[in-house]
Amino acid sequence: MYELILKNIARFITLTPEEEHYFTSLLKLKKLRKKQYLVQEGDIVRYDYFVNKGCLRTYTIDEKGLEHIVQFSIEDWWTGDMYSFLTQQPARYTIDALEDTELLCLERSALEELYIKVPKFERFFRLLLQNAFVSMQERIIGSLSQPADERYCTFITKYPNMEKRLPLKQIASYLGITPESLSRIRSNYIRNNKKRA
Amino acid sequence: MYELILKNIARFITLTPEEEHYFTSLLKLKKLRKKQYLVQEGDIVRYDYFVNKGCLRTYTIDEKGLEHIVQFSIEDWWTGDMYSFLTQQPARYTIDALEDTELLCLERSALEELYIKVPKFERFFRLLLQNAFVSMQERIIGSLSQPADERYCTFITKYPNMEKRLPLKQIASYLGITPESLSRIRSNYIRNNKKRA
DNA sequence: CGTCTATTTGAATGTACTCAAAAGCGGTGG
DNA sequence: CCACCGCTTTTGAGTACATTCAAATAGACG
Numbered sequence: 001m002y003e004l005i006l007k008n009i010a011r012f013i014t015l016t017p018e019e020e021h022y023f024t025s026l027l028k029l030k031k032l033r034k035k036q037y038l039v040q041e042g043d044i045v046r047y048d049y050f051v052n053k054g055c056l057r058t059y060t061i062d063e064k065g066l067e068h069i070v071q072f073s074i075e076d077w078w079t080g081d082m083y084s085f086l087t088q089q090p091a092r093y094t095i096d097a098l099e100d101t102e103l104l105c106l107e108r109s110a111l112e113e114l115y116i117k118v119p120k121f122e123r124f125f126r127l128l129l130q131n132a133f134v135s136m137q138e139r140i141i142g143s144l145s146q147p148a149d150e151r152y153c154t155f156i157t158k159y160p161n162m163e164k165r166l167p168l169k170q171i172a173s174y175l176g177i178t179p180e181s182l183s184r185i186r187s188n189y190i191r192n193n194k195k196r197a
Numbered sequence: 198m199y200e201l202i203l204k205n206i207a208r209f210i211t212l213t214p215e216e217e218h219y220f221t222s223l224l225k226l227k228k229l230r231k232k233q234y235l236v237q238e239g240d241i242v243r244y245d246y247f248v249n250k251g252c253l254r255t256y257t258i259d260e261k262g263l264e265h266i267v268q269f270s271i272e273d274w275w276t277g278d279m280y281s282f283l284t285q286q287p288a289r290y291t292i293d294a295l296e297d298t299e300l301l302c303l304e305r306s307a308l309e310e311l312y313i314k315v316p317k318f319e320r321f322f323r324l325l326l327q328n329a330f331v332s333m334q335e336r337i338i339g340s341l342s343q344p345a346d347e348r349y350c351t352f353i354t355k356y357p358n359m360e361k362r363l364p365l366k367q368i369a370s371y372l373g374i375t376p377e378s379l380s381r382i383r384s385n386y387i388r389n390n391k392k393r394a
Numbered sequence: 395c396g397t398c399t400a401t402t403t404g405a406a407t408g409t410a411c412t413c414a415a416a417a418g419c420g421g422t423g424g
Numbered sequence: 425c426c427a428c429c430g431c432t433t434t435t436g437a438g439t440a441c442a443t444t445c446a447a448a449t450a451g452a453c454g
Contacts, residue, residue: 060338068338083331086324092331122319127283129326134280134289136333141257141265143340144373148442169400176341181442183402345410365433378410380434 001029005050005104008076012127013120022117026110032056032097038079039095045084047105051077054101057170058093069174072098072162078128098166148177149185198226202247202301205273209324210317219314223307229253229294235276236292242281244302248274251298254367255290266371269295269359275325295363345374346382 002024009015015023030049032038038056039045051073058071058079070093073079084091085108106114114121142151152175156163163171172182199221206212212220227246229235235253236242248270255268255276267290270276281288282305303311311318339351349372353360360368369379 062338062342066342068342070334070337082327086327126323126326129323129330130279130283133326133330133333136330136337137267139337140267140333140340141259143337145259145263145265167400178443179401180403180444184442187402366431375411376433377412377435380432381410384434 001052002027002104004052004076008050009124013124015118015120019118019120023114023121026106026114028105028107030103030105032101032103034097034100037094037096038103039081039084039091039093041092041094042090043081043084044088045081045091047107048078048080048085048111049073050104050106051075051079052102052104054097054099055165056095056097056101058095059173060093067173068176069170072159072166072170072174074159074162074165082129098170143176148175148181149188151175152182152185152189198249199224199301201249201273205247206321210321212315212317216315216317220311220318223303223311225302225304227300227302229298229300231294231297234291234293235300236278236281236288236290238289238291239287240278240281241285242278242288244304245275245277245282245308246270247301247303248272248276249299249301251294251300252296252362253292253294253298255292256370257290264370265373266367269356269363269367269371271359271362279326295367340373345372345378346385348372348374349379349382349386 002020005027006015006020006024009023027050028047032054038049041060053075056073056079057069058073058081059067059069061067071079073095079095081091081093081095083089088108111121111125142154146154152171155171155175168182168186169179172179175182177185199217202224203212203217203221206220224247225244229251235246238257250272253270253276254266255270255278256264256266258264268276270292276292278288278290278292280286285305308318308322339348343351349368352368352372365379365383366376369376372379374382
C-alpha cells in the first residue's frame, strides 16, 4: 500500500526506516468511486492527496458554464487544491474521480508535525512545488505558441497512454479546444501515421 | 534602498529589526541598462532577484526563432529562473531589461544561510512560490478559454498601467498573439469605450 | 433493451494569422 | 539640433484553423 508513495519520495530525499514508518503512520486511505467529488469549489481543503490508483481531474467552471481542466492526476501524482490547502481559503477548483480511485491523504496538521520532526520533508515538498511550477511555465508557453494539433502531440508524449484512458471530451477540455476539433485532429493524426508507415 | 523589499517581505512574515538588518546585509545591488541581459538561456543561475526599480522580461526562443514571454517583472516583484536557481541546471529562459533597472540580489548560499538563521524565510519563500503557482494556474485557464481580446482585458486589469509602459510587441508576445492582432484589439477597445461614453 | 451521453462528420462562420505596405517614433551621428 | 535610419505600430487583403450548429452514429450504463 505504501510502496508507491515511498518510491515517489525517494526521488528527492532519503528516509530511514523509522522515518518511513512515522511518515506512513500519518497517512489515511480514501477510496472514491468514479464521478465522486474529492473537492468542490468553495470547500476548505484540509488534505494533500497522493494518488495510489485511478485518475482524477482538477477543473473550474467559467461564467458560461464551461469546464476547464487544469490538471489530470493519475497514480504516483500528488493532487489537491494547493491554494486552499495552504491558505485555508475556499478552493478555486473542483476535483473529481474519472475512474475508481485510491488516495493517500496527508492532513495539514500532520504535515506541520512532519516538517518539525523530519525537516527533510520541507525540502521534498518545496521540490514538488518547484517542479509543478516549472512544468506549468512550459505549459503556458505551449498553450500560447503551439497550434492545437501540436499541443495534442505534446500531451500524448508527455503523458503516454493517458489518451487511451481518458474520454476525448476531457482531453479536449485540458487542451482548451472543442471535442469536435480534437476528434478531427485525431483522425488526421491516424491518417498521417498510416501514410508514413 | 531596502524599504520596498522589507515591505514586500512584511506581507507574509514579521521580522525583528536585527533580522531585517541581517537580511539586508546579504543583498547585493545590481544595475542594468535597458536591453542588458540578466540571465541567458543555458546559464547556471546563482541569484534570486528582487526588482527595486525598472522592468524585465523572462522569455524563451522556440525552434522557429520566435520569442515567447513567460513573465514581466516590475518594481516589487521577484524574478529569476527558478528552475536553474534551485537545481543548478542550465537556465531555460533568458531575462533582460526593458528599462534601466535596479535589482537586489540574493545568492544561493546566502539564502541557505538565511534559512538556517531565520527559518521564517522558509515560509516566506514557500508562500511566494505558492502564489506564483496559483497565478500561473489562472493564466493557463485564461489562455485556454479566453479569446485574445479578453486576455488583453485581463492583462490590463491585473497589471494596471503596464500597457502604457511596455511596447505593444512585448505585450503581444506575452498574450501569445501577433503584434498586428494586438494593434487591432486595441483600436476596437478604444472605439468601444468611446461608444459607451 | 432502451436511454442518455460521447464521438464523428459536414457545412457555414469567425477569429487570428500571414504577407505587404505605409506611417510613426526613437536613437544616433553629423 | 536636425536628418536619417531602423524598428515599431497601424492598416488592408487574403488565408487557415478552430468554432458553432446540426445531424448521424457509436458506446456506456442502468
